[in-house]
Amino acid sequence: MEMKKSSSILVNKNTITSIAIGGFDGMHSAHQELFKNLDENGAILSIESGYANLTPKRYRQEYSIYPIYYYVLENIRHLEGDEFIKLIKEEFPNLKKIVVGFDFCFGKNRKYCIEKLKDLFNGEVLVIDEIKIDEIPVHSRIIRQYLKDGNIKMANKLLGKEYKLYGQQIKGQGLGTKSFVPTINLKVDEFLLPQEGVYITKTILDNKEYKSITFLGHRVTTDGSYAVETHILDENITNDNYTTQVKFYEKIRDNKKFDNFEDLKKQIFDDIELAKNYFK
Ligand SMILES: Cc1cc2nc3c(=O)[nH]c(=O)nc-3n(C[C@H](O)[C@H](O)[C@H](O)COP(=O)(O)O)c2cc1C
Numbered sequence: 001m002e003m004k005k006s007s008s009i010l011v012n013k014n015t016i017t018s019i020a021i022g023g024f025d026g027m028h029s030a031h032q033e034l035f036k037n038l039d040e041n042g043a044i045l046s047i048e049s050g051y052a053n054l055t056p057k058r059y060r061q062e063y064s065i066y067p068i069y070y071y072v073l074e075n076i077r078h079l080e081g082d083e084f085i086k087l088i089k090e091e092f093p094n095l096k097k098i099v100v101g102f103d104f105c106f107g108k109n110r111k112y113c114i115e116k117l118k119d120l121f122n123g124e125v126l127v128i129d130e131i132k133i134d135e136i137p138v139h140s141r142i143i144r145q146y147l148k149d150g151n152i153k154m155a156n157k158l159l160g161k162e163y164k165l166y167g168q169q170i171k172g173q174g175l176g177t178k179s180f181v182p183t184i185n186l187k188v189d190e191f192l193l194p195q196e197g198v199y200i201t202k203t204i205l206d207n208k209e210y211k212s213i214t215f216l217g218h219r220v221t222t223d224g225s226y227a228v229e230t231h232i233l234d235e236n237i238t239n240d241n242y243t244t245q246v247k248f249y250e251k252i253r254d255n256k257k258f259d260n261f262e263d264l265k266k267q268i269f270d271d272i273e274l275a276k277n278y279f280k
């Protein structure tokens with residue numbers, strides 16, 4: 001199906017004939033399976049719990065061609081089952097089909113689930129069985145845990161893409177260029193930060209992608225403060241104040257305290273060699 005990405009603000013809800021419902025933090029491979037079952041006038045109904053940190057709300061549309069409509073859980077959680085369905089029918093008057101996963105529940109105390117949805121909705125309800133990859137069920141909470149454990153490979157496998165976060169460039173200690181290597185220091189809000197350590201990454205500056213290596217953690221060797229720092233391989237990038245994106249590929253080691261700057265510097269150059277070989 002050849003379709004352009006559509007933003008929910010540009011799409012009239014009257015044209016929508018199918019929706020997928022859920023939280024959709026991560027827009028991971030199981031979520032994408034749901035979206036495959038939407039028709040060409042499909043939409044995503046994303047229920048905001050406030051906990052999303054894999055793809056915070058304003059970054060989610062990037063991962064689907066279907067327009068995303070957001071509902072705040074706090075505002076709808078008190079609804080009884082029939083009230084919830086009534087609301088959806090009012091919002092999308094031409095709705096014919098609802099796509100949800102096997103564990104979808106809704107309404108007050110989440111007491112209404114698939115059977116109730118089929119009873120209450122006078123259209124098609126398509127239920128997707130639990131999607132697993134290598135026997136591991138695909139869920140946002142499981143992906144979060146892999147990231148917290150530094151297991152980027154598994155997180156990416158379940159995501160169906162590289163985990164990517166957005167950050168704002170900030171000033172560092174000013175030590176990097178002088179004593180080690182130049183780095184872009186980032187302030188990251190909203191996104192889950194993987195475990196402390198050194199990672200093979202790609203960094204996107206103004207829509208251009210660069211091979212990079214990224215350190216996340218407390219700078220235990222220098223000032224002890226928490227930092228997210230990216231060093232771009234192969235190129236000399238002057239620090240321009242672009243919103244920066246970092247895509248994670250693999251963790252190469254834990255954060256470590258070094259006895260002196262010289263040892264840390266040696267280690268950083270070894271890390272850089274490893275990263276260069278990874279991308280060969
Ligand atoms: C690839 C790489 C690996 C790093 N590894 C560590 C580390 O293991 N331990 C540590 O304390 N700091 C580590 N750092 C952070 C350095 O301490 C940091 O770059 C230095 O303090 C300069 O900071 P600045 O950019 O704020 O001036 C690493 C930095 C890079 C780029």
Ligand SMILES: Nc1ncnc2c1ncn2[C@@H]1O[C@H](COP(=O)(O)OP(=O)(O)OP(=O)(O)O)[C@@H](O)[C@H]1O
Nearest residue numbers: 022023024030100101103104130131138139140141
């Ligand atoms: N592995 C899966 N297989 C099939 N459907 C799924 C799967 N994971 C989520 N869904 C469905 O996708 C929609 C969005 O669900 P939700 O946002 O709760 O995803 P989740 O990844 O399970 O999140 P969490 O881990 O926070 O519960 C729901 O309709 C849900 O039933």
